[in-house]
Amino acid sequence: MRIGLTGGAATIDGIVRQAEEAERDGFHALWYASAVAGDPLAAMAVAGRATTAIELGTAVVQTYPCHPVLQASRAASVPYAMGRPGFTLGIGPSHRTYVEGALGLSYEAVGAATEEYLRILTALLRGEQADLTGEHWSAHASAPAGRPPGGVPVLLAALGPRLLRVAGEYAEGVVLWMATAEAIDAHIAPRLYKAAASAGRPAPRIVAGLPVAVHHDPDEARTAAAATAVAYDGLPNYRRILEIGGKTSPAEAAVIGDEDSVRGQLAALADAGATDLWAHIVAVGPDRDSRRASAHRTRRLLAELAARG
Numbered sequence: 001m002r003i004g005l006t007g008g009a010a011t012i013d014g015i016v017r018q019a020e021e022a023e024r025d026g027f028h029a030l031w032y033a034s035a036v037a038g039d040p041l042a043a044m045a046v047a048g049r050a051t052t053a054i055e056l057g058t059a060v061v062q063t064y065p066c067h068p069v070l071q072a073s074r075a076a077s078v079p080y081a082m083g084r085p086g087f088t089l090g091i092g093p094s095h096r097t098y099v100e101g102a103l104g105l106s107y108e109a110v111g112a113a114t115e116e117y118l119r120i121l122t123a124l125l126r127g128e129q130a131d132l133t134g135e136h137w138s139a140h141a142s143a144p145a146g147r148p149p150g151g152v153p154v155l156l157a158a159l160g161p162r163l164l165r166v167a168g169e170y171a172e173g174v175v176l177w178m179a180t181a182e183a184i185d186a187h188i189a190p191r192l193y194k195a196a197a198s199a200g201r202p203a204p205r206i207v208a209g210l211p212v213a214v215h216h217d218p219d220e221a222r223t224a225a226a227a228t229a230v231a232y233d234g235l236p237n238y239r240r241i242l243e244i245g246g247k248t249s250p251a252e253a254a255v256i257g258d259e260d261s262v263r264g265q266l267a268a269l270a271d272a273g274a275t276d277l278w279a280h281i282v283a284v285g286p287d288r289d290s291r292r293a294s295a296h297r298t299r300r301l302l303a304e305l306a307a308r309g
Contacts, residue, residue, distance in 0.1 A: 001270040003306035004029030004207075005299075006280045007056070008036040012043055019047035023054040025303045031059035031090070031175070031209070031278045041078050048082030057088035059175045059209060059278060060157045063117045064099050069141045072124035075152045076144035085148060090175040090207075091121070092157025095235050111162040112136060118156060118170045125152045155207060159241045161191055168195025173205030173275070178238045180253050181265070181272040183245035184208060189273030208269050209278035211254040214298040217284075218256050224284040226251035254282065259301050266305065277302075 005022055007030030009015045015037065022030055030047075037043035044056045056078075066074070071091070078087045093099070093114045096107040116134035123130045127147055130139040155175040156167040167174045168191070179188055184206060196204045211228065215221040229250035232238050238250070247253045255265045266277060281298045283291035 001266065001274060002028040002276040003302050004031055004055070004276060004278050005302070006278065007032040012037065012046055015043045016047050016050045019051050019054060019056070023051045026306045027054065027303065028306060029055035029057055029276065031057050033059060034061045041074055044087065045078050045081035048078070048084065048086065052084065053086065055086050055088055057155070057175070058090045059207070060090040060092040062094040062098070063091055063114060064093065064103055064105055068117045068120040068137055069124065069130065069139050072121050073144045075125060076147040079148045079152065080146045085150065088153045088155060090155040090157065095237060097235070109136060114163060115166045118154070118166055122154050122170045125154060127151060155205065159237055164188060164191040165195040168192045168201065168204055169199040171204070173207065175207040175209065175278070177209040178250055178253050179208060179241050180245035180247060181268040183241055184269065184274055185272035187244045205275045206273050207276040207278050208274040209280065211250070211282045212262065212279040212298055212302065213254065213256050213282040213284050213294065214259055214262050214301050215256065215284045215294055216258060221256045221282065221284045222251040222254060225254040225256065225282045228282060262301060263305070
């Protein structure tokens, strides 16, 4: 299983330094949220020029604020600016509170809208003509002129049955958040693999995003994990996938324990079908020094696992 970390820092210099350090330490990827540096694509392009092989991916940029034709052009520009391959575009429709509250758009037909969006986007990034008149998105456009050879791989933030089917048919896989090994094994992997096989596509990637903390006190670590989950704890999409995985909260879903316990939990993720781990390191402790030591302990174990491939 490939091991990646959450990307992002307060400054561009920090983002570049983080990417250099992650590559030096043997991590396979960094995953950037949509709010990083205002727009992660510019920062990722700069970080990509300072590195040679580490994958830089979005987890995720939202669909609704950006037409898929423009999104394809933006995505194609990143590896061009990086001067190398290694950029992966993770997209998702976000949540009702954001789409309706912040954007003033309807979230009612999110499955159909996402399917149309993905069909247009992936066709363009493969170098094909997009020719779709949909109910939510339409496009009659040629592929971006700067599209890199081989295109740009696209992952979909898919947790429900319809979007898992769509991801299998049109994307290279899924990028998940809060999906445990149990949820991947019982719900995500079977639907995704079936859809990809029916469409004649290669086996898809499953990037499993979860908080991770290597710590001697599980209760203290889960309290710290809960403190980082305030922004998404009540979102229906995450509540449903937590329930499918047999969990009642994001803190319960976190990968927590000593080194042996965390190794076992990550092995269970891989056995369930996860091809990649996107680890969000949770620093545990009452003060800065203890939190720094906690984060270093977790990172050290993850680097060890990354080195094993």
